[in-house]
Amino acid sequence: MSKATDNVLSIRNLSIDYATQEGSLKALRNVDLDIPKGQIVGVVGESGCGKSTLISSIIQLMANNAKTTSGTVFFEGEDLLTMSPTKLKSLRGQRMSIVFQDPMSTLNPVLTIGKQMVDIQYRDKRSKSQKRQRSADMLAQVGIPDPASRLNQYPHEFSGGMQQRISIAMALQAQPALLIADEPTTALDATLEVQIIDMLKELQSSIGCSILFISHHLGVIAELCNQVVVMYAGEIVEQGPVSRVFKSPKHPYTQKLLECDPASIAKKTRNLPTIEGEIPNLSDLPAGCIFTSRCHKKTAQCEELKPKRHAVTQGATEKHFVTCHLESL
Amino acid sequence: MFIYLLKRVSLGLVIVVFAVTLLFCMIHLVPGDPARILLGPRATPEMIAHLSAQMGLDQPMAMQILKFFGNLLRGDLGMDVITNRPVAEIVFGQLPYTLWLIGSAIVGAMLIGIPLGCYSALHRNTWFDRFSGIISVACITAPAFVVALYSLLIFAVWLKWFPAVGAGEPGDFFDQISHLVLPAIAIGISWVGYLSRLVRASMLEVMGENHIRTARAYGLPENTVVYQYALKLAVLPTVTVIGVGMGFLLSAALFTEIVFSRPGIGKLIFDSITTRNYPVVMGSVLVSTIIFVISTAVSDLINAWLDPRIRNSL
Incomplete structure (x- = not known):
């Protein structure tokens, strides 16, 4: 691991529970994650694996019944979990910002794009017209034609793809150190997805921010990200450079996930491959490895003992970690 | 917006024509x-x-x-068959009293009910929220004429804080206001409860929407989020309900005007029906209908002004 100061975001041993009627649901358990400066880190995993909980913990906008039971979330050297609400507010939208999943519902429907983009600059001491100019410039950068006049329009007057471009423009307007992208292309069609990804890549290199990119789409992760984190049922099972993880996945779950990617299927088939079984109940966790019930390589040890995190490649500059008993041999 | 205005006003006119025709037929098809x-x-x-x-x-x-x-x-609304005066003159003479009554009732209810609902929504499940919930439901369930009778008994007869009957001396503003207080409370109190419940519900819904999460994720001050980003959406259903509610207020005004012996459209309708003064009935019901149509049209226009999506929907 690189030094802590080189990381924009550094999460250590983060665990989050949700209080539910059936007892506490352990949504995140002992998560360690680093986002180095200027890098794009992808997070993949099925629905319900804790991706959204992870995000809500980073921006500290958690559900009322969520409770952080352990860990630290260091952002630019300060722990977000113990930070004052005022300090947190000053970071949001300035040093870190977020693009949400569904572009059609993330913008306020009764306020113009211009008002929303100017409002989020409320901390700046510039004049209103300067702020508008800045927003128009940003819209031009994300490929909105005639941006100055489109600032007067309302979200419903834009297409879904346009709305997502606007969301990205809003997020990057303040030149944050970290952009969190929560499945920004899931609601869009494939052609638009490529455009948005290319645009994100371009903007990232010009602004120099780090991106935490959440997606179901393995192809997009491979295309965009430097590092990838594979999550399963609230735990990180494998993480490392995209090239390594996707070329030689070590965890059985990552292997299965890659097999299920439609892009990797060479033979013509009527049935798409799936991973057998279901995600374990997070309020009643198994004693051993979390993936045991669906694992095709399980041994007796897996049922009883929790696996530890292991470095796959010793001594390499960019490390590849996996949490599996098979790799500890 | 201008096109919407034109469309909405012409729709209002069509509604008035239909309503008047229907009213005319109903009165004439009654046996006798x-x-x-x-x-x-x-x-x-x-x-x-x-x-x-x-x-x-x-x-x-x-x-x-x-x-x-x-x-x-x-x-020309015809002639009063008893006094032989023009009906229009009689109706428009009485109209201001009723407009003042329902106007002050609804404005008062809005001034209390909307902030109450907002505050309850933002402090959900606190003792204040529960207490205001109970009070609101109690207000909703109290019929206007019951409140009118009891307030008359308590505040006019026993405590003598407010006058009991009439509308006050013409020209004496404060006398007229003191005569307005009890009747306005009588018909407005259930609206305080109704509006606070409605605003609370829609505020809670809006505060849970994704764009509010976005506004928070950008660290916007809480006041901006609530009063500029959320409230503008949360009042939309309330505006519609108030527009339609003018009809209910008109009928509540009828009872209240009788109880307080106040002049007004409601009292006029009541008196003209009992004396079988048919042109006056027709004229005053017609004016009430037009007020109702205007108030729904105005509430639609306010909503269109607040919400750009509505402008394109008619």
């Missing part, structure tokens, strides 16, 4: 000859025929409606 009822059991056939001709009742129905519309366009 109005002229006969008006003149009483001892009237001679000649007298009935004379009055029928005077009121235009001997002509065919369609002709009567056309004539009514023709007169309406000239501002």
Whole structure:
């Protein structure tokens, strides 16, 4: 691991529970994650694996019944979990910002794009017209034609793809150190997805921010990200450079996930491959490895003992970690 | 916005034409000859025929409606059969009292109910929220005439804080206001409860929406989030309900005006029905209908002004 100061975001041993009627649901358990400066880190995993909980913990906008039971979330050297609400507010939208999943519902429907983009600059001491100019410039950068006049329009007057471009423009307007992208292309069609990804890549290199990119789409992760984190049922099972993880996945779950990617299927088939079984109940966790019930390589040890995190490649500059008993041999 | 305005106003006019036609038919299709009822059991056939001709009742129905519309366009609502004064003059003489009454009732209810609902939504499940919930439901369930009778008894008869009957001396503003307080509370109190519940519910819904999460994720100050980003959306259903609610307020005003012996449209309708003064009934119901149509149109226009999506929907 690189030094802590080189990381924009550094999460250590983060665990989050949700209080539910059936007892506490352990949504995140002992998560360690680093986002180095200027890098794009992808997070993949099925629905319900804790991706959204992870995000809500980073921006500290958690559900009322969520409770952080352990860990630290260091952002630019300060722990977000113990930070004052005022300090947190000053970071949001300035040093870190977020693009949400569904572009059609993330913008306020009764306020113009211009008002929303100017409002989020409320901390700046510039004049209103300067702020508008800045927003128009940003819209031009994300490929909105005639941006100055489109600032007067309302979200419903834009297409879904346009709305997502606007969301990205809003997020990057303040030149944050970290952009969190929560499945920004899931609601869009494939052609638009490529455009948005290319645009994100371009903007990232010009602004120099780090991106935490959440997606179901393995192809997009491979295309965009430097590092990838594979999550399963609230735990990180494998993480490392995209090239390594996707070329030689070590965890059985990552292997299965890659097999299920439609892009990797060479033979013509009527049935798409799936991973057998279901995600374990997070309020009643198994004693051993979390993936045991669906694992095709399980041994007796897996049922009883929790696996530890292991470095796959010793001594390499960019490390590849996996949490599996098979790799500890 | 201008196109929406034109469309909405013309729709309002069409509604008025339909409503008036329907009203006209309803009154005329009721069994019994109005002229006969008006003149009483001892009237001679000649007298009935004379009055029928005077009121235009001997002509065919369609002709009567056309004539009514023709007169309406000239501002002529017919003549009061008892005092022989123009109905328009009588109705418009009484109208300001009722407009003041329902206007102050609804404005008062808005000033109390909307902030109450907002505050409850933002402090959900606190003791304040529960307490205001109980009070609101209690307010909703209290019928206007019951509140009118009890407030009359308590505040006018026992405590003597406010006058009991009438509308106050013409020209004396403070006297008129003190006469307005009890009747306005009587018809406005259930609206305080109703509006606070409605605003609370829609505020809670809006605060849970994704764009509010976005606003928070950008660290916008809480006041901006609530009063500029959320409230503008949360009041939309309330505006619609108030527009439609003017109809209910008009009927509540009828009871209240009777209880407090206040002049007004409600009292006029009541008196003219009891004296079988049919042109006055027709004229005052017509004016009430028009007020109702105008208030729904105004609430739609306010919503269109608040929400750009509505402008394109008509």
